[in-house]
Amino acid sequence: GQNIDQPTEMTATEGAIVQINCTYQTSGFNGLFWYQQHAGEAPTFLSYNVLDGLEEKGRFSSFLSRSKGYSYLLLKELQMKDSASYLCAAMDSNYQLIWGAGTKLIIKP
Amino acid sequence: ETGVTQTPRHLVMGMTNKKSLKCEQHLGHNAMYWYKQSAKKPLELMFVYNFKEQTENNSVPSRFSPECPNSSHLFLHLHTLQPEDSALYLCASRNSGGDTDTQYFGPGTRLTVL
Numbered sequence: 324g325q326n327i328d329q330p331t332e333m334t335a336t337e338g339a340i341v342q343i344n345c346t347y348q349t350s351g352f353n354g355l356f357w358y359q360q361h362a363g364e365a366p367t368f369l370s371y372n373v374l375d376g377l378e379e380k381g382r383f384s385s386f387l388s389r390s391k392g393y394s395y396l397l398l399k400e401l402q403m404k405d406s407a408s409y410l411c412a413a414m415d416s417n418y419q420l421i422w423g424a425g426t427k428l429i430i431k432p
Numbered sequence: 433e434t435g436v437t438q439t440p441r442h443l444v445m446g447m448t449n450k451k452s453l454k455c456e457q458h459l460g461h462n463a464m465y466w467y468k469q470s471a472k473k474p475l476e477l478m479f480v481y482n483f484k485e486q487t488e489n490n491s492v493p494s495r496f497s498p499e500c501p502n503s504s505h506l507f508l509h510l511h512t513l514q515p516e517d518s519a520l521y522l523c524a525s526r527n528s529g530g531d532t533d534t535q536y537f538g539p540g541t542r543l544t545v546l
Contacts, residue, residue: 327474354533365434365522365537366475410475414533419488422474 325349327423329411334429335401343396343409343426351416355387355394358410360425366410369396398428406430435459438523438538445513446546453508453541455523463528464506465535466498469520481506482528513545 326348335341347355354373358366372378372387372394384397398405408425415421436457445451457464466478480488481500495517497509506523520542524535 331472356534358537363542365436365539367434368534368536371534412475418528418533419477419480420475420535424472424474 325413325415325421327411327413327421329409329423329426331424332427332429334431335398337401337403337430337432339401340397340399341401341428343398343411343428345394345396345411345423347392347394347411347413347421347423349413349415349421352389353414353416353418355385356412356414356420357385357394357396358412360408360410362407369409401430403430403432434536434538436523436525436536436538438521438541440541441539442542442544444544444546445510447513447515449513450509450511452510453521453523453543455506455508455538457504457506457523457525457536457538459525459527459536461525461527461536462503463526464500464503465524465526466506466508467522467524469522469540475522479508510543513543515545518543518545 329345357369360366370385377386382399387394408427410425411423412420439454463482468476478492479498484500499507520540522540523538526535
């Protein structure tokens with residue numbers, strides 16, 4: 324079957340670094356997406372990885388290992404506005420997204 | 433603002449009502465999606481339309497009926513819903529066959545069924 328696993332909740336301190344892990348199992352693979360969703364709002368696109376390695380975008384970076392079925396989202400210099408849910412989604416061979424349940428990130432001052 | 437709008441933002445309906453959710457995308461995309469998001473659960477794909485043709489129906493009950501009159505508009509018609517259908521309904525669009533497979537989401541309709 325197809326499955327995405329990510330932690331339910333994480334807590335971090337303002338100014339610190341946090342890594343949110345995601346493991347996936349899909350029928351075929353066409354890339355791994357990370358989205359951010361603030362409470363009551365739309366998921367917004369953060370990153371896309373299809374090749375192994377690290378993609379950096381400002382304070383956010385995303386890593387992919389296809390052989391391990393593993394990805395992580397790294398957030399640096401955390402700000403209070405980074406408090407949100409982070410959704411991991413893998414695209415299968417039919418170009419459909421298989422979603423994780425999301426990781427709720429709580430930032431403390 | 434992602435270029436995908438949804439109305440209404442909030443909807444409360446009884447089990448015998450009929451209502452419709454509307455989605456419009458201003459991105460020139462050719463694929464549109466309906467998702468259901470329940471608390472602490474993964475997004476559930478409901479329907480997919482590519483070039484106005486329905487290409488996916490994920491075993492959704494017939495009390496949900498989609499309509500895609502053109503590539504910019506998508507509707508979800510609701511009738512005789514159940515309380516367990518209360519959730520956030522998200523619309524998304526994508527440029528199928530383009531350089532990127534990214535889906536862009538609307539703000540959602542928060543549906544409560546009494």
